[in-house]
Amino acid sequence: MAAVRAGWRRGRIELRQSFTNRPELFSHFLWPVLMLVALFFLRHRDFGSTGLLLGTFALPGILGMNAAMGMVSMSQQLTADREDGTLLRAKATPNGMLGYLVGKVVSVAGGLLADLAILLIPALLIVDNLALGSFGGWFTLLWVLALGMVATLPIGAVLGSVFTTARSQGLLQLPVLGLIAISGVFYPITALPDWLEWIGQVFPIYWMGLGMRSALLPDSTVVVEIGDSWRHLETVGVLGVWAVAGLLVAPVVLRRMARRESGSKVAERRERALRRVA
Known part of the structure; x- marks a missing residue:
C-alpha cells in the first residue's frame, strides 16, 4: 500500500507537470483542436442513407482511437525512462517498480482523460443527435473508458519493456494503427471480411469503440x-x-x-544518444 500511495503521488505530480510544461501543454491541445475542426466541417454531412450525420458517427471513433493510443503513450514514456535511468532508480527503491507502474498509469490515464474532455466538451456543442442526454449514456461512457484504460495501459507497459530506445517506438505505432484500422473504430466492423471481424474482436480496441458508440449514438x-x-x-x-x-x-x-538494467547500460545508451546528436 505504501508503494501504491507513492505511485499515486508520483502520477499526480507528473500529470500536473505535463500541464505546466509548454511543449506538453501544446501536445494536449493540438490533436483535440484538429479533430474539432474536422468535426465542424462534417457536422452537416449525411452518413449514407442512415439518416445519421457523419460528424455524429465520427465522434465515437475519434474518442476510441485516442483512448487506444494511450497504450502507445505508456510505452513511449516507459522506454524513455528506461533510457535515461529513471527505471534504474526505481529498481533501487523497495517496491519501487510497483510504485513506478502505478504512477505511470495515473499520469497517462489522467492526461488521456484530460485530452478526451478537451475534445468531447466542445464537440457536444458542434455535433447533433448524440445520445448523451441521459444518465445512462454518461454512465456507459465512463465505465467503458475506465475499464478500457485498465485493459490497455498495462499492455503499453509490457510493449515498452521490449524497446530499449525511444527511437525504436516507430516500430510499435504502425502495428497499433493497423489494429485500429481493423477494429471498426471509424466504421462498422461488419463491413470487413469475416476473418478480420474475428481478429478485431480478440483485441480490446474494438470493444472500446463499440462501448463508446453505444454511449454516444442513438x-x-x-x-x-x-x-x-x-x-x-x-x-x-x-x-x-x-x-x-x-x-x-x-x-x-x-x-x-529492471533486473537487466545497470548503470553501465544506462551510460552506454546515453553515450550513443550523445553521438547521434553530435
Missing part, C-alpha cells in the same frame, strides 16, 4: 453492429480479461526488465 444505429446489439456483457467480459491479464503480467515483465 439506439437506432445498433443495426450496423454485429447481432444488432451493443453487447455490453461481452464488452465487460473481454475488457475485463485483458485488464486482469495485463495487471498480472506487466509487473512481472517490468521486474525482469
Whole structure:
C-alpha cells in the first residue's frame, strides 16, 4: 500500500507537470483542436442513407482511437525512462517498480482523460443527435473508458519493456494503427471480411469503440453492429480479461526488465544518444 500511495503521488505530480510544461501543454491541445475542426466541417454531412450525420458517427471513433493510443503513450514514456535511468532508480527503491507502474498509469490515464474532455466538451456543442442526454449514456461512457484504460495501459507497459530506445517506438505505432484500422473504430466492423471481424474482436480496441458508440449514438444505429446489439456483457467480459491479464503480467515483465538494467547500460545508451546528436 505504501508503494501504491507513492505511485499515486508520483502520477499526480507528473500529470500536473505535463500541464505546466509548454511543449506538453501544446501536445494536449493540438490533436483535440484538429479533430474539432474536422468535426465542424462534417457536422452537416449525411452518413449514407442512415439518416445519421457523419460528424455524429465520427465522434465515437475519434474518442476510441485516442483512448487506444494511450497504450502507445505508456510505452513511449516507459522506454524513455528506461533510457535515461529513471527505471534504474526505481529498481533501487523497495517496491519501487510497483510504485513506478502505478504512477505511470495515473499520469497517462489522467492526461488521456484530460485530452478526451478537451475534445468531447466542445464537440457536444458542434455535433447533433448524440445520445448523451441521459444518465445512462454518461454512465456507459465512463465505465467503458475506465475499464478500457485498465485493459490497455498495462499492455503499453509490457510493449515498452521490449524497446530499449525511444527511437525504436516507430516500430510499435504502425502495428497499433493497423489494429485500429481493423477494429471498426471509424466504421462498422461488419463491413470487413469475416476473418478480420474475428481478429478485431480478440483485441480490446474494438470493444472500446463499440462501448463508446453505444454511449454516444442513438439506439437506432445498433443495426450496423454485429447481432444488432451493443453487447455490453461481452464488452465487460473481454475488457475485463485483458485488464486482469495485463495487471498480472506487466509487473512481472517490468521486474525482469529492471533486473537487466545497470548503470553501465544506462551510460552506454546515453553515450550513443550523445553521438547521434553530435
